[in-house]
Amino acid sequence: MNAIPLEHSLLLASILFCMGLAGVLVRRNIIFILMSLEIMFNAAGLAFVAGAAHWGQPDGQVMFLLILTLAAAEVAVGLAIVLQVFRSFHTVDADAVSELQG
């Protein structure tokens, strides 16, 4: 079996991570920000899986499972917040919600 080199999968993971980060930073819609966050999670997960495959260790897979649950929890909490934000401000624009400023 032709193994994919570690470098390739890590490169893919970092590209995905950067795309997610860019999404978080440039999108104003909170829903999209949450989706971009998911991409970042999965990029990190990909890096773990690639590492696990490379060294033949199960730890990476375990870590990925953890990230999956974490992401699920995050989405649940995040969507709940989005719902509340929408109820209070009638918008899902992240920039419009800036009550917590110094």
Add this chain to the structure above:
Amino acid sequence: MLNLLWMIPVLPLAGFLLLVLMPHGERRAALIGCGSVGIAFLLAVGIFVQSGGWAPGSMAATQTLWTWFEVEGLRPGIGFYLDGLSLTMTGIITGVGFLIHVYSAYYMHGDAGFARYFAWLNLFVSAMLVLVLADNLVLLYLGWEGVGLCSYLLIGFWYRNPENGYAARKAFVVTRVGDTSMAIGLFLLATHFGTLDIQAVQAAAARDWTGEERWLATLAALLLLGGAVGKSAQLPLQTWLPDAMAGPTPVSALIHAATMVTAGVYLIARMHGLYLLSPTALTCVAVVGAATLLLAGCTALCQRDIKRILAWSTVSQIGYMFLALGVGAWSAAIFHLMTHAFFKALLFMAAGTVIHSLHEEQDIFNMGGLRRDLPFAYFSFLAGGASLAALPLVTAGFYSKDAILLATWDVPWIGWLLWLVAMAGALITAVYIFRLIFIVFHGEKQKSGHEHAGLEMRIPLAVLGVLALVGGFIRPPLDDVFLVAEAAAHHAWIPVLASLVSILGVGIAWHFFLRHPARALAVADQYAGLGRFWGSGWGFDALYDRLFVNPFVALARASRRDLADRLLWNPVAALSRLSHELLSRTQNGQMRWYAGGIAVGCVLVVTGSVML
């Protein structure tokens, strides 16, 4: 009787406490005030008589009540020392002080603060007695400052008028400048000798401060002189005394005659052992005295206020005493102090009678022809004035001033100059005092007054009047105190010349102020500028205002809101507020900015750790 020595200062103090702690009516207050001082006087007389008139050879007596504090061997006690000098001073203070107390009962009658007045007066006498009886310099300093405090209280006695308060504070602060110099002198002495006992210090100084170390004696003597010129209102600290007129007139009598201003003379006489070590310091004392007596005499010539004339006259007469001290004529100085106490107290109280009779009029040019209305005051003034002018043979002042003139003539080097100044001063003295008498009691009548006929006014004046004339025959028991042989030379021509000079002075006064008042006015017009200059006390007040008072006030005003806050801490506070504002900008509530910040931070940390 000697073991009752401590009672002498304590009696007036007890009177003070009694007067302060309980309310009293006028009669009782006067009784307590006069009584306590009177008994103290009787005690002093008793001690004098019992010791056989303090005959030569009597030992000095000491009595220590308790140790004040003791640190590293320095142990000043609350202790008293009695020798001829302090006995003389005690006699003057309690005797003249008693007469002034009695007179005060007349003068202050009806004043709302009658009891308070007698309380302060008693404290004054008590502090002065502590000063002259103290056996160590720290206790002397207690009396010294106590006298200053009492002068403050009494000068500002009529406190409703802020000007009186100003005069009182001026008196205290100016004398305190001198006191501070004296305190530094005490530190110098204590550091070198480990004791401040007056006799021990002088013995130690005579032993140690010879040869190379002599400059220390000069320094110590000059520092003490600083205190003396402050209390005795000599150059350059004379400015407070004329303003001290703000108090009731008997207070002036007390300050000028029996207490306060004589303290400086006493201090130098008491410490003569130290001064003898330093001819330089002695010369300074003499020069200060000579300069002051001339300056104050000229100033007295140009005053209109009856009390100010007498005040400047005091400054001038104390100048004579300093001159005497400076030329080593210790006994003559104390002798003159005594006669001066008699005639100056007399003059002030007589002036008080005049002022009282004319309803608080003090300008001599609003008086005139009062000799019929106020015969008692007139004769008192004649006796006191004659004594002050040192009219020959019949007055006490003649004998004491004569002793000073004699001693001054014999001083080598600058003696003749000092002598000339003293002679000129004698002439001026005669002129200004008889100017006062002629203007007030002779000439045209301007206001009529009525003399109060009470005994408490007459008896003190009568007693002092007699003393002013015959007091010159009292010999203070000073022979054992000043063991140094004093100049005993006799120049018969000096008393004769001095007599002529004083008579000439009276003549001048008669010519200008009685016979041809117009000429006096003409002269005054011609030299108006000089008159103003002299009248203002040679401009010292203005000078000190400009040199010290105004800068101090300006400094205080500038730093009123605390420079340390404005220059140091407020900038610190402003800086932290500024950085707070800058940093709080970054907390803009925009979540995406925070995320970006985290990202940038991560990148920086990662690259940083990779690069290092």
Add this chain to the structure above:
Amino acid sequence: MILVLLIVILLGGGIAAAVVAGRNPEHARYVSLGSVLLALAMGLGLWPGGDVLNADGAWLVGYRAAWIPQLGISLHLAMDGMSLLLVLLTLFLGVVCVLVSWREITEKVGFYHLNLLWTLAGVVGVFLAVDLFLFFVFWEVMLVPMYFLISIWGHEQREYAALKFFIFTQASSLLMLIAIVALALVHRDLHGYVTFNYFDLLEMDIPGSTGYWLMLGFFVAFAVKLPTVPAHTWLPDAHTQAPTAGSVILAGVLLKTGGYGLLRFVVPLFPEPALDFAPVAFALGVAGILYGAVLAFAQSDFKRLVAYSSVSHMGFVLLGVFAWNAAAVNGAILQMLAHGVSTSALFMIAGLLQYRLHTRDMGEMGGLWSRAPRLAALAMFFAVASLGLPGLGNFVGEFLILLGTFRVDVLTTVLAAIGLVGASIYSLYLVQRAFHGPDDDAPRIEDLDRREMTSLAMLTVAIVWLGLYPQPVIDVAMPSIRFLESIVAFRVEAGLP
């Protein structure tokens, strides 16, 4: 044990006062008065007899219990003559404080007395602790309740003043904390174990320039407290804004912790650095004396004037400590006691005037002599005491300090002596503006009542006693001064090559 009891009584009394105040505020006053009086009585019971004074040991009584033995921290209290005197001053003024608060404080009476007594407890602890960690704990204990006293019961600008007080003291005491910890660590490096024990640390020679820096850490904390120019600016604000009892505690007691710290810690722990530092300290002291005098004269607020006079007076203490000979140190202790009494009395008088006139501005006073003669006479008395009239307490202190300083540095003494002239200027100006002058037929104001008279009479007696017969105080303080001096002398000699 009695020392622990002393502190516990105050702490417990505070809590008890807070508890009973819920039912009747009057009870809180009696409870706190009772507990302070009890503590004072116990303190007086510790006054040493003649035989103890001649004994070699400087320490009168001590108490030690383990606290955190791993770090060498223990509950270690000890009392020598110096701390006895200062503890007695604290408790004496504590009684006065409770008395002056009687009518002035009407809100949250219970919490007020809790804070008052806890501050006193903190101060007593500071004077007694000989474990540096414990010392720091007490140092903080006295700070926080004081903050509340100012910020809750103070006058119009109370929050600003309280915060300023807190920031200045806290920032400086953090430096001290660093120095304390560093000292313990240096001890570990040299002797292998960590300790905060004062006596162990006294015997340690700190290598190199470390000592100088540690000394500075301590010095800053105490100098701010003392206070020393230029770190004095918290004081006028805090004194002016605090309620009367707060001003009394601040001026009478809290400032003394600074002087005490300098005497107890700075010089004995770091003799040589302190010796090197002495010229700077002299300059700061003289600057404080003169600057305080000038600013006191410039004020129109009665309490502010007195506050600046404190700056001036405490400058003398700084001189006395760093001149470091028996005369000067004795003088410093006497000055602290006398200043505590005389300034407290002046603050009390300011409080009484404010209670009657509702102003502290001297421009609105004047002529009070005829309107309230007893009050005016006592004010005059204490003003005169604070200008250093011989026969009253402050004179002995200042005289001994200047005498001791004269041996060390003549110029400093001369400049400091000029402060005596300044003191007479501002003190008499105070009397003039508040009590003399025209009274314009203004109505009489209520003169002193019996309780006020009692407390002022106590202070009067104390200041006269200190002025005319200070020898018992000197006798009590002397053994501890000798102890400290011998340590310093020993260590300076040992440090010489």
